[in-house]
Amino acid sequence: MFTKIMLIDQLKESGIKQNDTLLVHSSMRAIGDVEGRADTVIDALMEYLTDGLLILPTHTWAQMGEDYLLFDPKKERACVGILPNIFMKRKNVVRSLHPTHSVAAYGNKANEYIDGDENWDTPCAKGGCWGKLYDMDAKILFIGVGMERNTFIHSVEEWVNVPNRLSDKRVPFQVKKDQNCIIERPAYRHYHPNGSTSDYYVKLQQPFLETGVIKRxxxxxxxxxxxxxxxxxxxxxxxxxxxxxxxxxxxxIPSSWYK
Structure with missing residues (x-):
């Protein structure tokens, strides 16, 4: 059984620094038995990133749609696992206001990072929380999941306007900014003619590993x-x-493109 100290030691061994900006995609089941379970995992991540910025996706794309238009960041559950749902309720954690692709953040300049995320009408805009990861020189940790969960690549595709990635029309979402303020936030949704675009991101694993872009x-x-x-x-x-x-x-992906 893993303890919080053991998990923190593994973070140190991974090369992640305590002052890094770190986005975490996660599978709690893959982590195995932990003393204190999911809460201890969140404790370890938050305590280790004492001088950094910790970010977890709190997506709601699975439930938000034409029949479910009002996004309340204080109440709406994330559709991406137990760890984000625990994290976003912790003290001093803030959540962005994007209706389908919000994130929760804790630590250095967290409020500045999430500010204005609701102003973009695409899921992963260059100027939103996902695009900002590039300029912030962030690291991404995939815990028990692979490149099929790499939401950041959606953002990269948006930068170069890859066709057939967004819905033809915006969905008339609303966002509850606070108790007395609801704003209109029409936004495009992800679209792919052959299913989920993310399923094709698995092709990145081999070139990323072979070139040292990611490590195990x-x-x-x-x-x-x-x-x-x-x-x-x-x-x-x-x-x-x-x-x-x-x-x-x-x-x-042909090896000649990266070797």
């Missing part, structure tokens, strides 16, 4: 990856230059 680490029992968002984006942009629809099919 451990957290609890989970097999994990960690790497810099900027390096992920730069390599992905190179792939998109070669084939703008590289994530529209299952063909592997």
């Amino acid at each position: 680490v451990k957290f609890g029992e989970a097999s994990c990856f960690v790497g810099k968002a900027k390096e992920m984006a730069n390599m992905t942009l190179q792939f998109l230059e070669n084939d703008l629809d590289v994530f529209g099919h299952l063909d592997p």
Whole structure:
């Protein structure tokens, strides 16, 4: 059984620094038995990033839609697992106001980071919380999940206007900013003619690993990856230059593009 101290030691061994900006995608089940369970995992992450910025996605794309338009960040559950749902309720954690792709943040300049996320009408805009990861030189930790959960790549595709990635029309979402203020926030949703775009991001794992963009680490029992968002984006942009629809099919990325 893993303790909080053991988990913190693994974070140290992974090369993550206490003052890093760190986004975490996670599977609690993959971590295994932890003393204190999910709360201890969140404790370890928050305590370790004492001088940094800790970010977890608190997406609501699974439930928000034409039949469910009002996003209340204080009450709406995240559709991406137990850890984000616990994290966003912790003291001094703040949540952005994007109706489908919000994040929760804790630590250094957290309020500044999430500010204005509701002003963008695409899921992962360059000027929103997902695009900011590039400019902030953030690291991304994948705990027990792979590149199919790499939401940041959605943002990279948005930067270069990859076709067939967004819905034709905006959904007339509303966002509850506070008890007395509800704003209109029409926004596009993700779209892919062949299903979920994220399913095709698994093709990034091999080139990312072979070039050192990501490396394998451990957290609890989970097999994990960690790497810099900027390096992920730069390599992905190179792939998109070669084939703008590289994530529209299952063909592997040619090794000649990155070796």
